Amino acid sequence: MAKVNYSKETYFKWFEEMILMRKFEEKSAQLYGQQKIRGFCHLYIGQEAVVAGTMSAITKEDSLITAYRDHAHALACGITPNAVMAELFGKATGCSGGKGGSMHMFSKEHNFYGGHGIVGGQIPLGAGIAFAEKYNETKNLCVCYMGDGAVRQGALHETFNMAMIWKLPVIFVCENNEYAMGTSVTRTTNVLDIYKLGLAYDMPSKQVDGMHCETVHEAIAEAAERARSGNGPTFLEIKTYRYRGHSMSDPAKYRSKEELEDYKLRDPIERVRKTIITKKWATVEELELIEEKTEQLVLAAVEFAENSDYPSADALYKDVYQEDYPFIIE
Numbered sequence: 001m002a003k004v005n006y007s008k009e010t011y012f013k014w015f016e017e018m019i020l021m022r023k024f025e026e027k028s029a030q031l032y033g034q035q036k037i038r039g040f041c042h043l044y045i046g047q048e049a050v051v052a053g054t055m056s057a058i059t060k061e062d063s064l065i066t067a068y069r070d071h072a073h074a075l076a077c078g079i080t081p082n083a084v085m086a087e088l089f090g091k092a093t094g095c096s097g098g099k100g101g102s103m104h105m106f107s108k109e110h111n112f113y114g115g116h117g118i119v120g121g122q123i124p125l126g127a128g129i130a131f132a133e134k135y136n137e138t139k140n141l142c143v144c145y146m147g148d149g150a151v152r153q154g155a156l157h158e159t160f161n162m163a164m165i166w167k168l169p170v171i172f173v174c175e176n177n178e179y180a181m182g183t184s185v186t187r188t189t190n191v192l193d194i195y196k197l198g199l200a201y202d203m204p205s206k207q208v209d210g211m212h213c214e215t216v217h218e219a220i221a222e223a224a225e226r227a228r229s230g231n232g233p234t235f236l237e238i239k240t241y242r243y244r245g246h247s248m249s250d251p252a253k254y255r256s257k258e259e260l261e262d263y264k265l266r267d268p269i270e271r272v273r274k275t276i277i278t279k280k281w282a283t284v285e286e287l288e289l290i291e292e293k294t295e296q297l298v299l300a301a302v303e304f305a306e307n308s309d310y311p312s313a314d315a316l317y318k319d320v321y322q323e324d325y326p327f328i329i330e
Contacts, residue, residue, distance in 0.1 A: 004214070004217070004221075006217075008276075008279070011272055011275055011279075011281065012281070012282075013056060014052045014053070014056065014213045014272050015272045015287070016290060017051075017052045017075075018048040018049065018052050018268060018272065019290060019291055019294045020075055020294050020297070020298075021051070021071070021072040021076070022045060022048060022269060023294050023297075023298050024071060024075060024084070024085075024301075025043045025044055027298050027299075027302065028041060028071065029043060029244070029248065032248045033248075036089060036306075037088045037102070038090070039103075040117075040247055040248075041088070041247060041248045042068055042069040042103070042247045043071075043242070043244045043248070045242065045244050046177075046243035047069075047175060047177060047240045047241070048268055048269060049210055049212060049213045049240070049268030049271075050173070050216055050238050051072050051076045052076065052268075053213040053214070053215070053216025053217040053220065054076075054143055054173070056213070056217050057216075057217045058220065058224055059140070060078070060111070061111065061140045062140050062141050062143065062224075063111040063112070063129050063140065063141070063143070064112050064113070064142070064145070065112075065116070065122045065126045065145070066122060066144075066145035067115075067116055067117075067119070067122055067145065068102070068104075068116065068117050070102075070103065070104075070115040071084055071088075071102070073112065074105040074107070074110075074112055077107065077111065079110050079112060081297055081298060081300075082304040082305070083095040083107075084105065085298075085301035085302055085304065086301075086304060086308050088101065088102055089305040089306070089308070090310060090311075091305055091308035091310060092308060092309050092311045092312070093308040093309075096115075097311055097315060097318075097319065098311045098315075099315065099319065100115060103115055103117040104117060113129060119147075120146060120151075120152075120155050120156060121155070123150065123156050123172070124158070125144075126143075126144025126159075126172070127142075127144070127159045127162060127163045127170055127233075129142040129144075130142040130163070130168040130169045130170035130227075133169055134166070134167075134169055139169075140169070141169040141171060141224060141227040142169065142170045142171070143220070144170055144171065144172050145173045145174075145175055146172070146173070146174055146175070147174070147175055147176075147177070147180060148174060148176040148177065148185050148194060149180025149181065149188070151194055152180075152188065152189070160200075160201045160233075161201055163203070163233040164201045164232060166232075167230060167231065167232035167233075169228065169230075169232070169233075171223045171224065171227060171233065171234050172234070172235045172236070173220075173236050173238055174195070174238065175210065176210075176239050177240050177241050177242045178241060179246065179254070181250070182246060183254075184254070193207060194207075194237040197235070198234075203232075203233055203234065204223070204226065204233075204234045205234070205235040205236070205237070206234075206237070207237045208236050208238045209238075209239060211239075211240060211241070211266045211267075211268050211271070212268065212271065213268060213271075213272060219236050219238070222234075223236060243260065243263070243264065
């Protein structure tokens, strides 16, 4: 694929999206320590370029589905910080009505279908969303994210086989951050290049640098073109890294400080910041102003969440069954 010349607007979009993800997650960590956010909480700090690079390469009509490290994906799809933060607080104004929490963000309006707590459970669902798009003869696709631990699930192999047979418009993305909870990839598989799993099904597969928005964008754009042309799925192993533990309860003592610091030198936000400044599109001070405005946006989301009500008791009986079932396929 030919090298892309990215515009000033694209770089600013990446910077603003990733700053929002980073500031939101940093604030979430603080609120978790204050016990305002409870239950499980998995932060995305360090992996922001994977989602930012994806969103610039697809359309708003396309769908996303992911695992439980899902706050950034929800924000990138256009769900407001207010609705995401309220969901973390378990409030009725949250995007899942306060009943999903950190791991189960959802918004049909924004084509974001979770947030799934069962490891690998979203993989066949992503193929199902893509099947619906093909059945309805749209040009839309589904991006289905998973972690490096999820590729050990049998559902992945069943789904890959079916997706290839039916040439489904789905992009499978393994966000390989090197650790499945606290277990390194090297301890769980003899196939260290995870993308090679797709080759067993003759699925176009490749490894991608996930610390650059540019390389992610280019890989997703190529896969999207293949999907929209009716040529079926792609499997991308996007190499990335999380700066925090697996969840808020994980001290991450299984890795060295040197390893962590080495990845921080490749921070995706700082790379985009450097490009913007080098090209003289903005000054250091102007970018700091964007960060300050983003911090205020996150603080406003916290205030919104704190002032929102918890779900009422009768909400327990809602969202259990499809209310207008039976549906009719015309």
